Amino acid sequence: xxxDDVPVAPAARVLGPLALLAPAGLVGGRLGAVVDxxxxxGSLVVPVTAVAVAVLVGAARRARAGGDVVAAALTVLAMLxxxxxxxxxxxxxxxxxxxxxxxxxxGVATVEADVAAEPRHxxxxxxxxxxVRTVDGSPAGVRAAVVLDEALPLGTPLTVRAxxxxxxxxxxxxxxxxxxxxxxxxxxxxxxxGRAGPLVAWSEQVRxxxxxAATRHLDGGRGGLLVGFVTGxxxxxxxxxxxxxxxxxxxxxxxxxxSNTAILLGGVAGLxxxxxxxxxxRQVLLAVTVxxxxxxxxxxxxxxxxxxxxxxxxxxxxxxxxRDARHLLAGAVVLLVLVDPLLTWSLGLLLSxxxxxxxxxxxxxxxxxxxxxLPRPLAGxxxxxxxxxxxxxxxxxxxxxxxxxxxxxANLLAVPAAAFGATVAFVGSAIALVHVGAASSVFVLxxxxxxxxxxxxxxxxALPGGPTLPDAPGPRALAVVAVGATLxxxxxxxxxxxxxxxxxxxxxxxxxxxxxxxxRSGGASRSARSDEPRRERSTT
Numbered sequence: 001x002x003x004d005d006v007p008v009a010p011a012a013r014v015l016g017p018l019a020l021l022a023p024a025g026l027v028g029g030r031l032g033a034v035v036d037x038x039x040x041x042g043s044l045v046v047p048v049t050a051v052a053v054a055v056l057v058g059a060a061r062r063a064r065a066g067g068d069v070v071a072a073a074l075t076v077l078a079m080l081x082x083x084x085x086x087x088x089x090x091x092x093x094x095x096x097x098x099x100x101x102x103x104x105x106x107g108v109a110t111v112e113a114d115v116a117a118e119p120r121h122x123x124x125x126x127x128x129x130x131x132v133r134t135v136d137g138s139p140a141g142v143r144a145a146v147v148l149d150e151a152l153p154l155g156t157p158l159t160v161r162a163x164x165x166x167x168x169x170x171x172x173x174x175x176x177x178x179x180x181x182x183x184x185x186x187x188x189x190x191x192x193x194g195r196a197g198p199l200v201a202w203s204e205q206v207r208x209x210x211x212x213a214a215t216r217h218l219d220g221g222r223g224g225l226l227v228g229f230v231t232g233x234x235x236x237x238x239x240x241x242x243x244x245x246x247x248x249x250x251x252x253x254x255x256x257x258x259s260n261t262a263i264l265l266g267g268v269a270g271l272x273x274x275x276x277x278x279x280x281x282r283q284v285l286l287a288v289t290v291x292x293x294x295x296x297x298x299x300x301x302x303x304x305x306x307x308x309x310x311x312x313x314x315x316x317x318x319x320x321x322x323r324d325a326r327h328l329l330a331g332a333v334v335l336l337v338l339v340d341p342l343l344t345w346s347l348g349l350l351l352s353x354x355x356x357x358x359x360x361x362x363x364x365x366x367x368x369x370x371x372x373x374l375p376r377p378l379a380g381x382x383x384x385x386x387x388x389x390x391x392x393x394x395x396x397x398x399x400x401x402x403x404x405x406x407x408x409x410a411n412l413l414a415v416p417a418a419a420f421g422a423t424v425a426f427v428g429s430a431i432a433l434v435h436v437g438a439a440s441s442v443f444v445l446x447x448x449x450x451x452x453x454x455x456x457x458x459x460x461x462a463l464p465g466g467p468t469l470p471d472a473p474g475p476r477a478l479a480v481v482a483v484g485a486t487l488x489x490x491x492x493x494x495x496x497x498x499x500x501x502x503x504x505x506x507x508x509x510x511x512x513x514x515x516x517x518x519x520r521s522g523g524a525s526r527s528a529r530s531d532e533p534r535r536e537r538s539t540t
Contacts, residue, residue, distance in 0.1 A: 020076045022330035022353075025337040028080035029344020032087025042092040049089065052081035079334070086341030094142045094182040098135035102164040103183050109136045111160050115196075116143055117179065118298040119151040121235055126151045129181050130158070145181040148190065151235070153204045154298060155196035161189040171400075178345045203296045206433065207231055213432040214425070216440035222450040226443055228254030229422040229450075230429045232297045241454055248460035249389070249407025250453065253418045257302040257352045261310050263426050264293055283318050287311060301336075301343055302352035308332040309356075326360050329353065350395045358391025359384050385411045406460040414456040421449030 035044060059074035094100065102109050113130035120127050125147045132140040144164065152158070162185040167173040176184070195201065210230060215223035224236030234242055234254050245251045268289050272282045294307040309332040316328070333353050336343050343349050367383030374382065389408055396403050428442035 018327045018330040018334065020072075021079045022333040024076045024080040025083045025334055025341075026344050026350070028083035029087050029337060029341050031080075031084050032091065032341070033345065035084065036088060036091045040095070042088070042095065045085070045088045045092050048081065049085040052078065052085040055081055083337050083341045083344060086338075087344070090342055097142055097182075098138040098140050099132055099142050099144055099164060099183050102135055103166055106163065108161055108163050108188065111135055111144075111162050111185065112193075113144075113158050113160065115152050115154055115156045115158070118154060118233070119148065119235075121151070122147065125149050128152075129176075129179050130160075130185065142182045143180045144183045144185045145176045145179070146185045146187055148187065152192070153196045153200060155200040156192060157194040159191045159193050160185070160187045162187045175347075178347060180342050199295055203292075203298075206296060206429075207233055209432045209436055209439075210429045211236060213428060213436045213439035214443045216436070217444050218447050218450075221454055222447050223443065225254065225450045225454060226421060226425040226428075226446055229260065229418065229425050230256075232256040232300060232303070241457065244454075244457040244461035247404060247406075248410040248457050249404050250410055250414055250418075250457050250460075252351070252355065253414070253422075253453065255302050255348065255352070256297040256300060256306070258306040258309070258356055259419070260297075260422065261290070261293065261303070261306040263423055265289065265310060267426060267430075280318070283314050287314050290314075301346040301348035304336055304343075305332055305349055305352045305356075308335055326357070329356055329360065347395065347399050351392050354392040354395055355388040358387040358389070361387075362390055363387030381412060381415070385415065406463055410456050410460040414453045417449040417452040417456075421446040421453065424449070 035048070036042075055074055056078040059071055059078045062068070062071035062074055065071075111130075111132055112134045113132045115128055116131040117129045126149070127145070127147055129143045130146050132142055132144050134140055145167070146160075146162070164183045164185055167176050167181060167184060196204070211223075211227055211233070214227045215236060218226070220236050221238055221241050224234060224238070225241070227236055228234045232254055237245075237254070242251075245254065265286055268286060269282065272285060277285070290307050290310045294303055297303045309328050312328045312331055333349075336349065363383045363386070366386050367380050370379035370383055373379075385408055389403075389411070393403050424442060424446035428439045428446065431442055432439035
C-alpha cells in the first residue's frame with residue numbers, strides 16, 4: 001500500500017499543499033495589519049497587489065506544466081500575498097471612504113445602513129455593527145460599531161442621524177476591528193425603513209421560539225445556557241455567568257462550532273436514514289441543513305469554519321475522492337480567508353480552527369500515552385482537552401496575554417455535561433418548531449446538565465487566575481515560541497503500539513472516528529487504484 005493508491009481530487013494537484021496554504025493565508029492577513037501601520041497612506045497597496053497577481057500567474061503556469069516543488073512553493077507564496085493584498089485593499093478603502101471623512105470633519109450625517117451582527121446587550125444598550133451603505137448619499141460599503149436602544153434583527157435596514165469617531169484604544173477597539181468595524185457611530189435618531197429578508201426573518205422566529213421553550217420552566221442561567229448551546233444566543237445568560245464562562249475557558253461551549261454542527265447533522269442524518277431517502281437526496285438535505293444552521297447562528301466565524309468544513313465533507317463523500325479531516329480543515333480556512341481576508345483577524349476563527357487542529361493532530365499522540373496510565377475514556381477526554389488547549393494557547397497568548405490554568409480541569413468536568421445538555425437542547429429546539437409547550441418539557445431534562453456546567457464555571461471563576469504576560473511583543477512572542485515547540489515535540493512522538501510500519505497487504509490502523517468537533521480525526525481513506533474512485537460512505 002502506498003500513497004499512489006489513494007484517489008485524489010484533481011484540484012489537490014493544482015492547489016498544492018493545503019497544510020501550508022491555510023497558515024500562509026492567516027500569516028498574510030496578519031501581515032496586512034503590520035504593513036498598514038507602517039504605510040498609513042496606502043502607497044504599497046498597488047505594488048503588493050501586482051506582485052500577488054504575478055506570483056499567482058506564475059504558480060498556475062508552473063502547476064499546469066507539471067506541478068512540482070517550485071509550483072507548490074509559488075502557490076503558498078501567492079496565498080500569502082493574495083490575503084495580504086486583500087487586507088490592504090479593504091483597509092485602504094475604509095481609510096479613505098465617507099465614514100473616515102465623517103470622523104475627520106466631525107458633525108452629524110444621514111447614514112443608510114443594515115444591521116450586520118447579532119446585537120449583544122451592554123451597559124448602555126444593544127451593541128452591534130452596521131453595514132454602512134451611504135453617508136449623506138455617498139457610497140460607503142464599510143462597517144461601523146453602534147449602540148442601539150433595542151435589539152434589531154440581523155439585516156434590518158435603517159436610516160440614522162449620527163456622528164462618527166475613531167475606534168477606541170485597547171482590547172475593545174481591537175475586538176471591534178476584528179468585527180470589521182472602521183469607526184464608532186454615535187446615533188441621535190434611528191428610523192427603521194424596512195424588514196430583514198425572509199431567511200433572516202425565519203431564523204428570528206425560530207430563535208424566539210427556542211428562547212421561550214428554554215425559559216418557560218428554567219431560570220435565565222440554565223435556560224440561557226441551553227439556548228447558547230444551540231444557537232449561540234447568550235442574551236438570556238446573566239452577565240456574571242457569562243463572565244465566569246469566559247474566565248474558566250468554557251465560553252467555547254456557546255460559541256457555535258463543530259460540535260454543535262456535528263450534533264445537528266447526526267440527528268438529521270439519522271432521521272433521513274429512517275426515511276430511506278436516496279444517498280444523493282440525503283446529501284443535498286444535509287447541505288441545506290448546514291446553510292440554514294449557519295444563518296440561524298448568525299454567520300459567526302467559528303460556525304462559518306464548521307459549516308464550510310461540513311460542506312467539504314459532504315462534497316468529498318458525494319464525489320468519492322479521498323478525504324482527510326486535516327486537509328478539509330485547511331481547505332475550509334483557505335476558502336474563508338479568500339472570500340473575506342479580514343477573517344484572518346478574527347479570534348473566533350483562529351480559536352475554532354486551532355482547537356480543531358489540536359484535536360486532529362495533537363490529541364491522538366497525547367491520548368496514546370495517557371492510555372498507559374488512565375482508563376481509555378478518561379485518557380481520550382483528557383487528550384482532546386489538552387490537545388485543544390495547547391493548540392489555541394498561541395492565539396490566547398497573543399490576543400490576551402494569558403491562559404487560564406483552570407480551563408483544563410473546568411473543561412474535563414463541564415464538557416461531558418455540556419454534550420448531554422446540548423444534545424437534549426437540540427431535540428427540544430426541533431420540537432419547539434412545532435409546539436413550544438412540549439419543547440419546554442424537553443428542555444427541563446437538560447436543566448441539570450446546564451446547571452452542572454454553570455456550577456463548574458462559577459467555582460472555577462472564584463479561583464485565582466493564571467499569570468498575565470506584559471502587554472509587549474517580546475514576552476508574548478517568547479511564550480508563543482515555547483508553546484509551539486511543545487506542540488512540535490508532542491506531534492513528533494509516535495503513538496504507542498504503532499511503531500511497526502504496515503506491510504504491503506496490511507490495512508492501516510483506522511482512526512476515522514468522529515470527534516467532538518464533528519470532524520474525522522484519521523488520515524485519508526484508502527482504496528485500491530481503479531478507473532473510478534471508490535464511493536465512500538457519507539459521513540457527517
